[in-house]
Amino acid sequence: MRLGRRPCGRLVPLMDAFVDPPAGEVRAVVARALAEDLTPLGDVTSMLLDRSRTATGRFVARVEGRLSGGACVSETFHQVDPALVLDWQLADGSEVGPGTLIGTVTGPLASMLTAERTALNLLGHLSGVATLAARFRAAADPSTHVWDTRKTTPGLRSLEKAAVRAGGCVNHRGNLSEWVMLKDNHLVGVGIAEGVARAKAAWPGRTVQVECDRPAQVEEAVAAGADAVLLDNMSVDEAAACIATVRAADPRCLVEISGGITLDTIGPYSRIGADCISVGAITNSAPVLDIGLDITPGEGAP
Known part of the structure; x- marks a missing residue:
C-alpha cells in the first residue's frame, strides 16, 4: 500500500479502509x-x-x-x-x-x-x-500510521488483519512474498549494501526494507537505496535522530518504528516524524x- 499526504500533512492510505476479510x-x-x-x-x-x-x-x-x-x-x-x-x-x-x-x-x-x-x-x-x-490508534498521534505485523495466529492472518483495519489501524506486509525485509538474522548472512543490491536486482518493483538497531545501519541502508528502514528497539531520542538522518538523505524513504511498543509509549514515538509504528501486540496479545x-x-x- 502506497502512502500519501493530504495538504494538512496527515498520512492517509490512498485507498478506502476496507474492513471485510477475503x-x-x-x-x-x-x-x-x-x-x-x-x-x-x-x-x-x-x-x-x-x-x-x-x-x-x-x-x-x-x-x-x-x-x-x-x-x-x-x-x-x-x-x-x-x-x-x-x-x-x-x-x-x-x-x-x-x-x-x-x-x-x-x-x-x-x-x-x-x-x-x-x-x-x-x-x-x-x-x-x-x-x-x-x-493503539487512539493513543498515537494522528500523523503516524499504526501497523500490525506478521505476529498472527497461524491460519487466521487475513481475518486478524481485517480486524486490525476494523480497529482503525493499517496492515503491514501480509506475507513473505509481498516485499523484502532484511532483518537482523538475515544480516548475519549478507551485509546491508549487498543485501539491498541483491534485492533490487532479483525483485524489481518490490519494496526493500532494512531493520536497523543503530544509527550506522540506518546511514548504510539509506545510502544503499533502501525504500524503507525499520528502527528497532531504539529510544525515542535515538529514533528521532535517525529519522532526521533519513529525511536529510532521502525524504522518500519510509521510516517505521518497532520493538516493544506499548499503549503507554506509542504516543511519544508517534510524535517524532516516523511514517508508521508497528505493534505485534495488536494481533498476538489481544x-x-x-x-x-x-x-x-x-x-x-x-
Whole structure:
C-alpha cells in the first residue's frame, strides 16, 4: 500500500479502509473450525432436540470494544444450517458497550446451538483484535500510521488483519512474498549494501526494507537505496535522530518504528516524524472481547 499526504500533512492510505476479510478465507477458516468441533459424529447433544423447535439468539456485547468478525459468524451459521437467518444491527468497525445489541439469529434451535461456540469464538477473538487496534490508534498521534505485523495466529492472518483495519489501524506486509525485509538474522548472512543490491536486482518493483538497531545501519541502508528502514528497539531520542538522518538523505524513504511498543509509549514515538509504528501486540496479545449469545425459545417450545 502506497502512502500519501493530504495538504494538512496527515498520512492517509490512498485507498478506502476496507474492513471485510477475503470471503474465501472466511469459508475455509469456518469449515476447519466446524470440523474441529463436529468430527467424527457431529453435535451429539443437539441431536437430542426436536428439529421443529425454533429460537431467537441475540448477540450482545458485555463490555466496551470494537466489532469485527461478522462475516465469520454469518458463514458459521450458514454452513451449519442455511435455515438460520441473521439480522445484523451493527457492522464490523462499530463501537459497542455493555448491553449493545449486535445482531440476531433465528431458526432451528438445535442448529443454533451447534454453531454457537464456533461463531462466538471467532467473533470474540476478532473483536478483541479490533478493540486493541482501536486503543493503539487512539493513543498515537494522528500523523503516524499504526501497523500490525506478521505476529498472527497461524491460519487466521487475513481475518486478524481485517480486524486490525476494523480497529482503525493499517496492515503491514501480509506475507513473505509481498516485499523484502532484511532483518537482523538475515544480516548475519549478507551485509546491508549487498543485501539491498541483491534485492533490487532479483525483485524489481518490490519494496526493500532494512531493520536497523543503530544509527550506522540506518546511514548504510539509506545510502544503499533502501525504500524503507525499520528502527528497532531504539529510544525515542535515538529514533528521532535517525529519522532526521533519513529525511536529510532521502525524504522518500519510509521510516517505521518497532520493538516493544506499548499503549503507554506509542504516543511519544508517534510524535517524532516516523511514517508508521508497528505493534505485534495488536494481533498476538489481544484479549477476547466478551460477547454473548442470549437465546430465547420460539415455535415448538415446550
